[in-house]
Amino acid sequence: MSEAITRKIDRSHMEVSDEVAIDIRAMNKWYGTFHVLRDINLTVHKGERIVIAGPSGSGKSTLIRCINRLEEHQSGHIVVDNVELTSDIKNIDKVRSEVGMVFQHFNLFPHLTVLENCTLAPIWVRKVPKKQAEATAMQFLEKVKIPEQAHKYPGQLSGGQQQRVAIARSLCMQPKIMLFDEPTSALDPEMIKEVLDTMIELAEEGMTMLCVTHEMGFAQAVANRVIFMDQGQIVEQNNPHDFFNNPQSERTKLFLSQILGH
């Protein structure tokens, strides 16, 4: 659906630095006896925009959920912003407050207003004064273009609006890295665009992003690396141009033919 991305993308801030944001080495994960992630090696630099693709069940979600320790890995190392993820609670807290995450189903808190959703974590985790937290939140709500909905409840918004609130909520913690797990797949076509626009804007500002998505238009326009996963392994990675035009592995070819075919 590359038609969704219509406007010219401003790449001025989209520079990749040498600093490493995420470093994953020889990481393995099992669910019970099922080997979901196999020998994952991945280095993400500050400012990189990585799209992860792959068939359903290939472990994409699991991989990015390992990065902020919503799932535990069983061997190997994950270092996020120079903090290694172990079972040390302090490290986990540190990583989580540096890494924002946007879920497929938004997971907004339905009992809180949009504004309260956005200020909850800054107030209780970052200990920001309420006024200030609200000011920041309004700023980000403006960025995602729904400041006027600040006092509504999530249930009163459309799907696209909800997802934009979810993005704003993550941004309010001023994370260094953003993880997206299929942020548009639960949305109606019209709404996909508004969310993708928001994400593109983020990318333009130089945010480090890992994004599981099937929006290949988005990948081509924004990503600087596309990772293809299958059966829990990274099968291929490349820059978007080569990835789409010149896939190497058989599986990638098959996958691309399916996804771009219709």
Place this chain on the structure above:
Amino acid sequence: MSEAITRKIDRSHMEVSDEVAIDIRAMNKWYGTFHVLRDINLTVHKGERIVIAGPSGSGKSTLIRCINRLEEHQSGHIVVDNVELTSDIKNIDKVRSEVGMVFQHFNLFPHLTVLENCTLAPIWVRKVPKKQAEATAMQFLEKVKIPEQAHKYPGQLSGGQQQRVAIARSLCMQPKIMLFDEPTSALDPEMIKEVLDTMIELAEEGMTMLCVTHEMGFAQAVANRVIFMDQGQIVEQNNPHDFFNNPQSERTKLFLSQILGH
């Protein structure tokens, strides 16, 4: 999305007779104090295919729901197939068994198989013997190209298939008039085509149809009249060619620019 309509349309049976199928005169309807339909006058002849378009909330659904008295009108007259709709139950029953309706959200009965969905009304309303009802139903299921799904439950079908079952279900009552309320708007793009194809086939056979839809391709290909509604009134009506190429009213122009724009 006029690309959806690909094949040549056979117009041999699509003749409009002089007989009046639906006659609406000075009809008004209120929801509480909100005046939804204002002074509607509309005559539909046997064999006509009318597409109703208009912005959201303009009263399109309400209008066609008045025709089989899912909603009650408060003034004016609606005569369907020479039966006037009043609060007389006999008349209502008569009209409903002559008029088929297809909803946006299919509204199939999830606890019945596809075949049972189709035979239910013939058996209980028309008092057709079960065997015969099933034979008819299979015939219509074949027409909508899913006879092989007859013994599945609706939940096991895709959206497009479900909508086709819904059409078959209406047809099983052998209605003289079919009403469609945005039959494709809840469907994924791939599935829209299959449903539109079915509707075109119906049109080719000379069915009187009223169809609320935003599929302008369909309107251009099949309709012999397009009605544009806004704020509860019929703002403009014309044959499709003139309607699209030469809209008269400002509102219509605005609407067309929006709907064809993207």
Place this chain on the structure above:
Amino acid sequence: MSEIHAETVAFVRETMLPAEAPPAREAGAVKWLRENLFSGPVNTLLTLLGLGIIWFLVSHFWDWFAHSVWSANSLSECRQIIAETWGEGARGACFAVIRERWNQYVYGFYPSDLYWRPTLVFGLLFVALAPVLFSESRSLRRLILGLTTAVTLILLVALGTPVLWLIFAAAVTIGASVIAERHPLYLLIFSALYPLLGVWLLWGGSIWGVIMVLVGFGLGWGAWLVAARVSPMLSAVAAALVAMIWWIGFAGAAASDAQNLIPLGITPVDSDQFGGFLLSITIGVAGIALSLPLGIVLALARRSDMFLVTSLAVMFIEFIRGVPLITLLFVASLLLNYFLPPGTNFDIILRVIIMVTLFAAAYMAEVIRGGLAALPKGQYEAADALGLDYWKAQRLIILPQALKISIPGIVSTFIGMFKDTTLVTFVGLYDPLKSMSDAVRASTSWKGIYWEPYIFVGVIFFLICFGMSRYSMYLERRLARDHR
């Protein structure tokens, strides 16, 4: 692309990695223990607490259970056996009382030579339920019917059933099993006749009463057919009216006339001879069977858009739900005669059934109302658009779905009602729990025995109620899978 690629590590995996087994500490019993019992200090504490509770229970009750005596004729004899076998001062359970009074617990004071009748009724209950409850799965139905047939017949033979009835029982159970294989829906005819058959077998008396009730249905149906030609709307009224007139005005006289002409009947048994589980199950089953339809009617009434009907339903439901069941039972047993014309007298069990039914129906109505509310509006509209009238739409479209959604609530209402059958003790009926145990204790040989009867009755209730709740879970899962 304008940006600098820090590293365009194009990477392609040539060979796929095989799945490996997880590291040792991630599997096996040790991991299980660590994760499930000792994953932290709180958890370890809880485990110890749990073990403590188990130890407490076992150490206090195990020897009592282990020293059970199953055959003795009185409590003192029982205590003596315990003392002899396990030494002086040993504690032990005396389940002999169950064995000795088994019949009383099961059948109450039902004449012992007629025990086969309730047994047969109970067996046939499963046949009657088969097409309703077990219609979803052929293998389950087969199992239930097979088991029912075998157990019922064996029990009937053991209880000395008259040959004619034995043949009848065999014909029905075996016949049902066979029919169920081909046309399970035909069994519904038996299900419909079952209540009459059951009532007749339990209370006995002339068969003419039953036949006259059936005639009433026949007349009603006839009236329906006749009236349906004139107006379908009137047919229901006509049918009900004709049947009512027949039942109230003529059936009794006709039955006794017929009985005088050709006496046909079985020994009558009086309501006060009912007791024990026979009583609980009779009240429970009847209450369940009656409260569901009544609950549906109430739920529909409460949701109707007719103000009067709705408010009557609300008043009824709120009243019944607002007062304790035992006050209602008290009214049924002691005050009802105040409200009836002087001299009327009707069966106490029937009155209790009516009260229990009303009580359960009020709860049922709320459960079903929830189910109705959960149905999307589109279902009503589609039914309307197809030309189905209100009752047909309800029967064919709305209720099947609403009831399905409500299954858990309905079953827990049933369970509640079945448990509440024990309250009939307060109106002088012999429920198994209190009255029957009191009666057992009243005899000198079992005076002073408390735990064993309570445990026995509790276990039976638990099995039945737990069974029902598991069945509802099974049904829920099954329906969810089928019609998804």
Place this chain on the structure above:
Amino acid sequence: DTLADVKARGELNCGVNTGLVGFAAPDANGNWTGFDVDVCKAVAAAVLGDSSKVKYVPTTGQTRFTALSSGEVDVLARNSTWTFSRDTDLKLDFVGVNYYDGQGFMVPKELGVTSAKELDGATICIQTGTTTELNLADYFKANNLSYSPVNIDSNAEGEQQYMAGACDAYTTDASGLAATRAAFADPENHVILPEIISKEPLGPAVRHGDSNWGDIVRWTLNALIAAEEYGVTSKNIEELVKSSQNPEVQRLLGVTDDLGAMIGLDKEWAKRAILASGNYGEIFAANIGEQTPIGLARGLNAQWTQGGLLYAPPFR
């Protein structure tokens, strides 16, 4: 009216105790026996001609009068005390006395109590809704003693509480105490205290307002009492029908006058009533007399000719 109802029903509804050995208690098969039960049987025999046509409705102290006045039972034969307010305000009609009783206390021997006056501060089991409940309150108040009541609903519960030691003393009609004690495994360890703190004339009751039915029950009871007085027993009754020269006996047994017709029954009603389980003396002896485990002496309940209070009005 009740007589017609009973006849139409073919069954007499008789309210009895839920279980008081000797007065009314079901056995393992649900057959009821006892002193009160025999009154029911006599009435059924008199009215319906069959002493087995009785439906026994077990009632507690609390439910008995409601059962009677609502029409649930036709006659209440449940060791109920004839009192002013019950006869008037409660709209019952007591038709006679079948047992002259008084309220007593039972205590375990080991308590060492010998008089009710020593029960200050004791916990006492008492059936709710009885005269004894009221008497107890009055007695302790009058004697300036305190007590804490344990309210129980039936004799069975009372036994359980008393035996477990949840109350120090159990109080009810002395006859009830004797019956309860007789059912204990160790009757010798319990004593009934000497004080009798009230008069408890126990008798069958019917609803107010149907005096004919009241007459039937009253005279059935009187027939049993008179039968003993005149030596009519279930054994010799047939003989006496033929041979008795006593005009009162002849009237009683329907040999001469038709007394039955005056109360809507046939001639032999009294004969059947006596045949049901014998005359008063036989009934007493069989259920609660000194030969039974309950072992009550006739005492006040002897015929007036024997120095007791039983005195049947003349049959004429």
Place this chain on the structure above:
Amino acid sequence: MTDVSAPATPPFRLSMLVYDRRYRSMTFQVIVFVLVMAFGWWLVNNTIQNLQALGKDFNFGFLFQRAGYDLPQTPIPYTSDDTHLRAAIIGLMNTVIVSILGCIAATIVGVVVGVARLSNNWLFARLMTVYVEIFRNIPLLLWILIIYALFTEILPAPSAYRGEDPAWSMVLFDNVALTNRYTSIPALGLTNDPGSLELGARVSVSWALIAFMVVLIGGWMVRTALHKRAQQIQDATGQRPTTWWQTLAVMTVPSLFLIWFFGLHLLPPELKGFNFSGGMNVDNSFVVLWLALTLYTGAFIAEIVRAGILAVSKGQSEAAFALGLRPRRTMNLVILPQALRVIIPPLISQFLNLTKNSSLAIAVGYMDLRGTLGGTTLNQTGRELEAMVLMMAIYLALSLIISAGMNVFNSRVKLKER
């Protein structure tokens, strides 16, 4: 826009009563109404006839007659010379007391068990499941009887505490005696008794109690103020000051002062004569009923709590974790507020059930409303209709009050949807 022409109303025909939608529902309602009215009239008429035949009337005057019977435990003074009305009020108070205490305890049990069932401790979760299933699937009456039997059969009579070498001895530092009649607990004594406030009708409240109430309520208000201030500080600076010790002090210090001031002390029970006295004897009938209601209802509440927590989707806690919230905070800020909305309505209907089930007091001789008004009074006065009508009305009022509370709550917390 065009003027609205009035719709032509077709002339009325009789068949329209059945066939016209507008009239049909009216016809139906009229028929139903007439039938119901006729039925009601029939019932009332029968009752009047029956009462007449009996020579009874319908009259609540009996409430003002002397009751004549004693009650075992009374929250307000009562003797056999008081009226039936007072006895009924005491019954009602007993019903309310056991219901309120039962609701509180059952909620605690239910919450603990419900959460425990979700714990990842396999053994404990299983144990709790067993508890829930056993209690839910066995009639309440059986639990009442079993617990009653436990108390009367296992616990000793007070005499077991007598003598040189008693068979039983008091527990909790010789302060509590468990017997098969009651649990005897210490009473509270005052060295400086300030007297009591007479409320009339022989009801009085000790000034000391009032003082404690005032102090506690005041403490609670101060605590709320403290929290508010802490919240303000947090809003302003982001840092939340620690308040627990201030709260603790506010809640306890004034009470401690009052204890000292009034010289509050324990008066342990003593065996005197047949029974313990000096302390407070809490009858077993009450304890048993309360315990059985608590355990039985607790099992149901546990299921409700569990379902409520499970109803909050896993995504909610994941989102909170991903934002960096700690598990405790997640519980308090995200899970509980949502779970409560699901939990409270069924919880309140359990409270309703508990209140109604408390009428099973009849099985243990606890003198609740049914035991007094619907039991002894009914029987001694023979006013069955009046007593039952009154009793049902009171129970109905109780339920309506509870469900009104529920409705208010529901409308307050309903999630806003589109």
